Amino acid sequence: MPPSFQTARLQPLHRGKHQASLEVRMTNTSSLTLDSVTYALPDGRLLFSNLTERFDQRRTGLVGRNGVGKSILARLMA
Numbered sequence: 001m002p003p004s005f006q007t008a009r010l011q012p013l014h015r016g017k018h019q020a021s022l023e024v025r026m027t028n029t030s031s032l033t034l035d036s037v038t039y040a041l042p043d044g045r046l047l048f049s050n051l052t053e054r055f056d057q058r059r060t061g062l063v064g065r066n067g068v069g070k071s072i073l074a075r076l077m078a
Contacts, residue, residue: 031056032077039072047072 037051047069062070 034077037076039069039076 032055034051034053037048038046039048040046051073062073064070
């Protein structure tokens with residue numbers, strides 16, 4: 001039997017001309033799917049553009065240099 005999906009679309013976050021939107025799809029297999037996430041900082045720096053990723057039940061770590069958007073991505077997913 002294919003997994004059933006529940007979809008929640010969050011309202012876009014607006015800060016001046018910058019916005020981010022996030023769609024979370026949850027399945028009965030406990031995964032999180034990011035679909036076309038775009039986010040820019042208030043100063044105009046683009047952190048993500050059309051980011052699509054799926055996280056399953058296993059542990060996942062976000063690794064990268066300072067200031068590349070790890071904490072912002074984690075907050076968007078929370």
